[in-house]
Amino acid sequence: MQRFSKAVSLLRSSEIRDLMTLASRPDIISFAGGMPGNDLFPVQEIEELFSNLDEKTKQAAFQYGPTPGLPSLLESLSGFLERKGLPVKSNRLLITTGSQQALSLLAKTFIDPGDRVLVEQPCFIGALSAFRSSEAALHGIPVDREGLVIDLLNEEIRKKERARLLYITPYFHNPAGLLYSKERKAELIRTLQGSNIPLIEDDAYGDLYFHEEDRERLQPIKSIDPEDIDVCYTGSFSKILGPGLRLGWMLVPEAIHEKCELIKQSADACSPSFTQVLADAFIRSGKIDSYIAGVRQEYKKRASAMVAALKEHLPSYVHYNEPRGGFYIWLTLPEGSDATEIMKIAVKGGAVFVAGKTFDPEGKKNNTLRLSYCNNTPEQIAEGIPIIAAAIRLLCG
Incomplete structure (x- = not known):
């Protein structure tokens, strides 16, 4: 009989990953995965950029690279982030194999078995998995329309056993789709100051805003550079270029960077040089800004189509957010509803989504569900939402 570690025994398979096989069926319309639209990838632009590179750069793309990232990409990405006002010069940038690895490295840096970790309720499943792999004791703090509920955060901070970190996704939250207000971020900063709790600010979707008037709300906490808080800012090329590149980053204080680099050396030595070369070429070409602007409009169109379908077909007792960016719409059903049972009915009709308990730190609350519109025309x-609405009506009345 095999004996496995305690850490691996605490992990559970991601429901989203389990749904991928189902979602790939041609007879199923999938609103499950947060995958960019295949038709939106800049395939021709990337082919042209790579073909125009000099032979030495192409050869370097096939070679091992430094653990922190290729110097050329670190330089071009620094410029990209500085345009957002991020304090690149007073911090250190580390390229990671997807932003999931960034979360995993930070978890290993801060968490010992049994340590308290504060997360949003609901929370990104990848973060929950990363923290569970370090045997964290997860404590979910609810969010409302403006962000994390500060009174409840205060209660957690005042507890005798100090939390090891706080994780948030303030910009078009996964899965709840919300955008933190400027005022709520200011409250969050004041609450954390003096607590000695590091903040992980996950910004995978901030570039995918739909309304120019939201730009002020999109200012990262990291760019505010608040005193007395170690802010670990993470981002990704997955949503703004392509997840197949498997490239993310973290911008963190020097001491944290040093520890994360050591852990990364033992994990994968370096992220893929080939895709780092492609990402660097894309930034330097100046194409990245116009590309993001284009996909931003396409996702806005798809989000509007889903909102229109929900307004037409959902019963009035279902509540949801109208997204202002990102990939997701979060539905709240009456208390006691079981989104998993609704999903089973919807699958028989030809559509699939992700049940809310996937994003619950305790894996229990299930009267919610996440719809993703990013990978659908x-x-x-218009074809899939009536199927889900009919499943809801059948089970909830």
Whole structure:
């Protein structure tokens, strides 16, 4: 009989990953995965950029690279982040194999078995997995329309056993789709100051805003550079270029960077040089800004199509957010509803989504569900949403 570690025994398979096989069926319309639209990837632009590189750069793309990242990409990405006002010069940048690895490295840096970790309720499943792999004791703090509920955060901070870190996704939250208000971020900063609790600020979707008037709300906490808080800012090329590149980053204080680099050396030595070369070329070409602007408008169109379908077909007792960016719409059903049972009915009709308990730190609360519109055409959305609405009505009345 095999004996496995305690850490691995605490992990559970991601429901989203389990749904991928189902979602790939041609007879299923999938609103499950937060995957960019395949038709939106800049394939021709990347082919042209790579073909125009000099032979030495192409050869370097096939070679091992430094653990922190290729110097050329670190330089171009620094410029990209500085345009957002991020304090690159007073921090250190580390390229990671997807932003998931960034979360895993930070978890290993800060968490010992049994340590308290504060997360949003609901919370990104990848973060929950990363923290569970370090045997954290997860404590979910609810969010409202403006962000983390500060009174409840205060209660957690005042507890005798100090939390080891706080994790948030303030910009088009995964899965709840919300955008933190400027005022709520200011309250959050005041609450954390003096607590000695590091903050992980996950910004995978901030570039995908739909309304120019939201730009002020999108200012990262890291760019505010608040005193007395170690802010670990993470981002990714997955949503703004392509998840197949498997490239993310973290911008962190020097001491944290040093520890994360050591851990990364034992994990994968370095992230893929080939895709780092491609990402660097894309930034330097100046194409990245116009590309993001284009996909931003396409996702806005798809989000509008889903909102219109929900307004037409959902019963009035279902509440949801109208997204202002990102990939997701979060539905709240009456208390006692079971989104997993609704999903089973919807699958028989030809559509699938992710049940809310996937994003619950305790894996219990299930009267919610996440819909993703990013990988569907307006026509697919118009066809799939009535299937889900009918499943809801059948089970909830």
